[in-house]
Amino acid sequence: MKIDEISTPALIVDVAAMDRNIRHMADFFATGPCRLRPHFKAHKTPEIARRQLAAGSCTGLTCATVWEAEIAAEFCDDVLLANEVIGPGKCERVAALARRIQITVAVDSPQGIESLDQAAKAAGVLIGALVDLDVGQRRCGVQPGREAVLLAHRIAGSGNLTLRGVMGYEGHLVALENRADREARTRAAIERLADTARLIRADDLPCDIVSCGGTGTYDISSRVEGVTEVQAGSYVLMDSDYGRLHLPFEQAFWVLGTVVSRPEPTRCVADAGHKSQTKDHGLPTAPDLPGAEVVSLNDEHATIRIPADSVVKVGDRVRLRPSHTDPTINLHDSVYAIDGDRVVDVWPVAARGYAEHRYNPST
Ligand SMILES: Cc1ncc(COP(=O)(O)O)c(C=O)c1O
Numbered sequence: 001m002k003i004d005e006i007s008t009p010a011l012i013v014d015v016a017a018m019d020r021n022i023r024h025m026a027d028f029f030a031t032g033p034c035r036l037r038p039h040f041k042a043h044k045t046p047e048i049a050r051r052q053l054a055a056g057s058c059t060g061l062t063c064a065t066v067w068e069a070e071i072a073a074e075f076c077d078d079v080l081l082a083n084e085v086i087g088p089g090k091c092e093r094v095a096a097l098a099r100r101i102q103i104t105v106a107v108d109s110p111q112g113i114e115s116l117d118q119a120a121k122a123a124g125v126l127i128g129a130l131v132d133l134d135v136g137q138r139r140c141g142v143q144p145g146r147e148a149v150l151l152a153h154r155i156a157g158s159g160n161l162t163l164r165g166v167m168g169y170e171g172h173l174v175a176l177e178n179r180a181d182r183e184a185r186t187r188a189a190i191e192r193l194a195d196t197a198r199l200i201r202a203d204d205l206p207c208d209i210v211s212c213g214g215t216g217t218y219d220i221s222s223r224v225e226g227v228t229e230v231q232a233g234s235y236v237l238m239d240s241d242y243g244r245l246h247l248p249f250e251q252a253f254w255v256l257g258t259v260v261s262r263p264e265p266t267r268c269v270a271d272a273g274h275k276s277q278t279k280d281h282g283l284p285t286a287p288d289l290p291g292a293e294v295v296s297l298n299d300e301h302a303t304i305r306i307p308a309d310s311v312v313k314v315g316d317r318v319r320l321r322p323s324h325t326d327p328t329i330n331l332h333d334s335v336y337a338i339d340g341d342r343v344v345d346v347w348p349v350a351a352r353g354y355a356e357h358r359y360n361p362s363t
Contacts, residue, residue, distance in 0.1 A: 001343040003336075004317065008258045009276035009300075011328070011335040012319070013237065015344065017252035018048070021236050022055045024248055025218070029057035029230075034222040037062045037080055037211065039233025040072050042326050044351035045335060048236060050075055060102070062211075062231040066093050069103065071351040078102045080211065082167055082231055084112055084132065084140055091119035093356075094127060104128030104164050104209070108142050113154055113161060120160035128164040129155045130209060133196060135168035135189040144168070144192040145199065152200045152207070165209030166200065168193040169231065174216035177244055186220040194226035216245055239325045241281040253335070254319040255284065255328065257302060265308040270318050273300040276331055281323035288319050 003012065029036040038052045041064040049061060053076060060078030063069040069079045070093065078101065085094055085105050097103045098120065107113050107129050120127045131148045134141035142148050148166065155163040170189045176182040190212055200207040213221035213230030222230045234242055237253040257272030274297040277284055284302070286292045291307040302320060306312060322328040329335070330352050337345040 003341045009272040010256045011332045013253045017250040021249045026055035026057045035059040035229045037229045042233030047347040068351040073101045081105045091115045095119040095123035098125040106132035108132040117158040129161045130167045133168035137171040144196040148196045165207045167211040174214035186217045190221045190224040240323045259316045270302045272302045273298045277322045278327040284320040
């Protein structure tokens, strides 16, 4: 199949560019003691995760939801759920996973500890736990220092949870454009995480994992003394928001659209609206069309301002560069893997959506 035969809108992945991103990151982590735990939520696609793991330097995968962890468990035996697991049935599903793989969950409340512990006890398993710290993002997590140590004691005192360490995601810093600012603030935030790990150990509790980091900070956080793993995800495919930072990763995925209308010389419209790509980090760009600017997305339309002398015509294909990887991929059932103008494979985005009702463990 040729790229021209794909029905649009569709997601296409440039396999060679993606593999170069994977290689670059694996090589970086091969040079120090810190490991990579790629975030599966970035693409939710088992074929991509398999390639990340095969490239080396990884301890396992990071997931954001139980559903992602269930899919990941089919090909990865060490999964970190870097998120609080609360709500009916979820802890039981984590306990079921603990029978098959090493699973570790972030916790930031006594209730979270209690419900995971009960589920583990009922299933007769041990579940790993990390104390989730707020390193400044002001999302989930307890404060570094004493509050975190108290929670660590609570985990250690539970019957069926194993205290494995701490995590803290510096999401408020990963996209800071100024490198010096990003570096200084990330170091300060992650040092508080590493310091808390030391306080926990000083209380004779285990704390082997210190987990943090994203695509914009992987080479900063990973070099803070005591950090054992980095949870970066977006680096594998990239997006225009991270493109601003001039990181050593290439844009490797695109939303492919078709020009369906050119109602006036300075405007064309492609069939790739916000049901095929998100705009939470801004509108996509259209680098294949010189001088073009995407000015709006509707459900199924991308309206693009073009120079009056543009040669673009109805029926042309146009690649749009999304502003945010993770939620864009989540809109698609599958991605087309391409090499030049050839489609070499079609990969299911197996963990997209919230399709737990479909779940049927195969192993
Ligand atoms: C907890 C956590 N860790 C890691 C990441 C990965 O970050 P990035 O997209 O910068 O690679 C995210 C992304 O939102 C996250 O929420």
